[in-house]
Amino acid sequence: xxxxxxxxxxxxxxxxxxxxxxxxxxxxxxxxxxxxxxxxxxxxxxxxxxxxxxxxxxxxxxxxxxxxxxxxxxxxxxxxxxxxxxxxxxxxxxxxxxxxxxxxxxxxxxxxxxxxxxxxxxxxxxxxxxxxxxxxxxxxxxxxxxxxxxxxxxxxxxxxxxxxxxxxxxxxxxxxxxxxxxxxxxxxxxxxxxxxxxxxxxxxxxxxxxxxxxxxxxxxxxxxxxxxxxxxxxxxxxxxxxxxxxxxxxxxxxxxxxxxxxxxxxxxxxxxxxxx
Numbered sequence: 001x002x003x004x005x006x007x008x009x010x011x012x013x014x015x016x017x018x019x020x021x022x023x024x025x026x027x028x029x030x031x032x033x034x035x036x037x038x039x040x041x042x043x044x045x046x047x048x049x050x051x052x053x054x055x056x057x058x059x060x061x062x063x064x065x066x067x068x069x070x071x072x073x074x075x076x077x078x079x080x081x082x083x084x085x086x087x088x089x090x091x092x093x094x095x096x097x098x099x100x101x102x103x104x105x106x107x108x109x110x111x112x113x114x115x116x117x118x119x120x121x122x123x124x125x126x127x128x129x130x131x132x133x134x135x136x137x138x139x140x141x142x143x144x145x146x147x148x149x150x151x152x153x154x155x156x157x158x159x160x161x162x163x164x165x166x167x168x169x170x171x172x173x174x175x176x177x178x179x180x181x182x183x184x185x186x187x188x189x190x191x192x193x194x195x196x197x198x199x200x201x202x203x204x205x206x207x208x209x210x211x212x213x214x215x216x217x218x219x220x221x222x223x224x225x226x227x228x229x230x231x232x233x234x235x236x237x238x239x240x241x242x243x244x245x246x247x248x249x250x251x252x253x254x255x256x257x258x259x260x261x262x263x264x265x266x267x268x269x270x271x272x273x274x275x276x
Contacts, residue, residue, distance in 0.1 A: 012091040019086030020079045027078050032067040034074075038134055041240045070134035073156045077126035084122055089115035109190055116183035124179060125172035129159035131243045167246050175242035178235045185232050193224035 027034070036054045040046060049057070058066050092111045133153055153159035163171045197220055201212055212220060229236075 009091070009094055012087050012094060015090040016083045016087035020083040023078050023082040024075050027075060028071070031071050031074070035067050035069065035134065038131065038240065041237055042135060042244055069136070070130060073126075073133050073159075074130050076156060077123065077130050080126060081119055081123040085115050085119040088118045105190065105194075109187060112186055113183050116186070117180060120176060120179040120183065124174075124176050125160055125163075126156065127179075128163065128172055128174055128243045128246070129153065129156050131240060132159060132163075135244060163246070171246045174246045175239045178239040178242065181235050182232055182239065185228050188231055189221075189224045189228035192227045193220055196220050196223060 032055060033051065036051055036058070039058065040048070040054065046054070047057075055067060089111055092114060093108075096111075133155075136153065153162060160172065167174075197212060200220070201216075
């Protein structure tokens with residue numbers, strides 16, 4: 001029987017729906033942590049504390065609901081984003097006939113990178129609005145504070161319209177460049193995981209590598225994710241600030257003055273990297 005290599009198929013749709021649903025459940029559970037991270041990345045005057053302490057400060061200052069500010073539009077965007085990602089990934093696998101015996105981690109990583117690029121190019125406007133909604137009404141010690149106060153968004157659609165009217169297409173796709181760079185995050189994680197697995201499970205560098213247990217794989221995966229996050233964190237910080245301030249000056253400043261940028265943001269790294 002000839003294999004079904006169609007890009008549009010029920011199987012790809014099922015994977016996309018499952019991936020979108022799973023991401024919504026995960027984000028709903030850990031959304032307060034994401035709120036803490038965003039606040040620490042954007043509020044230079046907020047004191048660096050542990051996660052629970054920051055949560056307590058936010059609740060005391062603004063009420064419990066502030067931890068879930070912007071949850072609904074984030075879930076909508078996350079659902080759309082993961083649907084695009086998983087559909088593209090599994091659709092490409094089917095259309096290219098990658099699967100079964102022909103499947104490999106390297107090929108899957110390449111397809112995942114392509115899917116990540118497609119996802120970034122199609123859903124960035126949603127995330128630009130989301131960061132604005134999440135930080136709406138927050139007092140910031142920045143030059144852009146006065147300008148931002150004039151903007152009030154009543155949801156995703158209203159935000160998309162107002163950003164387009166005030167900043168054009170460029171405003172909707174603010175942060176696209178660092179987002180594309182962050183597609184490399186899974187590649188760094190995968191390479192780190194394979195390196196740790198070979199070094200820790202195969203110190204003699206023999207041809208055969210023992211498969212790790214579920215617990216060992218989880219620990220190695222967590223270590224690899226932590227390393228990938230630390231390596232790409234400056235880009236993540238730049239992405240968040242570009243999306244919020246809608247300023248393309250930051251990207252040129254970052255590219256031309258990497259060392260200065262990193263030194264000025266080193267404090268922000270310690271403040272928010274522990275809240276992923």
